[in-house]
Amino acid sequence: MAISVHRLSPVILRRAQWARDPQKHIISTKIGREIRKELNLGLSKNTPSKEVECCETQSSRDQYALCLPLLYRHVDISIHNAKGLFRSLHCDCMVDGRNPDRYLLPYEAEKLQFRQEAFIDAIIRTPSLGALVLSLTWTYQWYEEKGMKMDKTPQMMWTAFKLLDRVRSLDICSFNWELVRVVPPPLFPVATSIRIGGKMTYAFFRAMISSPETVVSLDLDNPQGFGQMRDGLDEEGEAPRPSSPENISFHQETEDSQQIPVLRHPGAMRGHLNPLIGRFIKLKHLSIRTVGQDDSASEYWSEPREKERYMEISNFLKSVRLTLTTLVFEQGNEAELDPRPRCRADPLEVGIQKGRPMDTYFLSYVLPALVEGPWPKLKMLFICGVGGRPREWQSRANVHFRDWEPEDPAILESAEDCLRIALNHEVQLSWEAEFRRPFYLQLWD
Structure with a gap:
């Protein structure tokens, strides 16, 4: 005779039943091994030896059906x-x-x-x-x-x-x-x-x-986009993008009638949020982590594109402000600079750099959206990587270190004070100058 699943210990059986209920706690696949062990023990104690093989087959089927929700x-x-x-x-x-x-x-x-x-x-x-x-x-x-x-x-x-x-x-x-x-x-x-x-x-x-209408928690962890002329291949099978970032950077980025990106430069994504604005009606938790520009003369960044990218983040924040309870915004730069194709024709000639471009973009676009509000349900706001120091960089052609002056501390202090005043006093605000984890910029295709 076969061992019924009802002969399993109440603890094992209850855990297996929990796995079928999406409201219960997370169940470890270790339970599957526990069930197997108990089934084998039950077989050896309760089944004549000549019937063991038949019973093992049936019990394996029962065990398989019982464990599937745990395993998947x-x-x-x-x-x-x-x-x-x-x-x-x-x-x-x-x-x-x-x-x-x-x-x-x-x-x-x-x-x-x-x-x-x-x-x-x-x-x-x-x-x-x-x-x-x-x-x-x-x-x-x-x-x-x-x-x-x-x-x-x-x-x-x-x-x-x-x-x-x-x-x-x-x-x-x-x-x-x-x-x-x-x-x-x-x-x-x-x-x-x-x-x-x-x-x-x-x-x-x-x-x-x-x-997006179903999403409650969204974590945008520094998504990077390929350079592309458009999605996929056309009927003639032509290549969907130029052969290198240097080529595609001379083309203007485009969108279709629904604001869906078509031609795109490689690097930090831009335009991916515009089609989603107004659609996150249930969003409560939002985290935006993005690599940012710390060198004004870098040939790997486009100033107009970065302004548009931060403006997009600003507009997206405005669209979800009524439902958010927690918001994390973190920006930072790469720990090291690896060799890569440049994405604009010529680097800018600058003298002494003051502050970092990424901080300027934050103060110009993201901060006004945060101050404007309202944020009726917001409980926690965490800002990280605004007001920090740029990393030392080097070019493969020659090593160069330019003079750098930090942003006026009064500007950053005023921005933080302004934000604290604008937010409800119950909102927990944390503002840190340095980012917590290395970022990366992807320009290779």
Whole structure:
């Protein structure tokens, strides 16, 4: 005779039942091993030896059905949340775990690829498994170069992700090295918590945040965009972008009639928030982390583009001010400067630099939006990386250190005082000059 699942201990059975209830606590897959151990023990004690094989088969089926919600509820096939610093691909420096330039040892890349492809296969082979996934943490990578290509096509990945239609929590970071020409469909329609970062196409960003009306918590973790002429390929199969950032930087960035980005320069994303303005009707928690410009003469930054980017952040903040309870804004620069193509024709000639451009943009665009308000539900505002010092930089052609003067402390103090007065006295405000974690700027395609 087979051992009924009702013969499992009440503790084990209750944990398994919790896994089927999305309102219960997070359940560890360790419970699956506990169930297996108890089932085997029950079989050995209660089943004649000649019936053990038959009973094991039936009990395995029962165990499998019982454990499925435990095994698929929280899927984490990622590497981007690793703590510490790692070697860079492009230069002799260290980067943090969420930097797409992070070097992966061969066995690390192979292990990640194997696990992701196995998951994709399982979901496509048994679509009903997709409904069991409520939380997804995923490091996205795709290589089109020969010898570095994943066995599965991008379309298979999107097909599998399309079946994950009950995911509530999404943490995704793109480690892509190349612009993938398969445009993903809208995904994760009921996600309430989204964290997104890394280097990606603008279509990728839109696909991950396809239903902003359901989002309660949004973490924009320094998303970087590829340089692109437009999304995907046209009917003739022409290349979707010029061959290098130097070429594309001479073209003006464009949007379509719905403000969706079309032609885009590489680097910190711009224009990705405009189509979402007014659609985050339930947003309570917002975190915006972005790399910023600290060198006025840098050939890697465009002043007009940066002004437009900070203006976009300002407009987005205004659109969610009535519902937010917590807001984090952090800006910073790279710990090291790696060699990369420049994205504007000629660097500016400046004498003594005063302050940092990123602080000027914050004070000119973001601060007025914060002061203007109102913020009827805001409880906590954290500002980080405004008023700090620029890093020392060096060019590959020659080493140069220019004179730098800090921003007038009175200006920063006045800005903070003005913000404190504008906010409700119950709002907890924290303003720090230095950023807490290294940032990165991605211009390589």
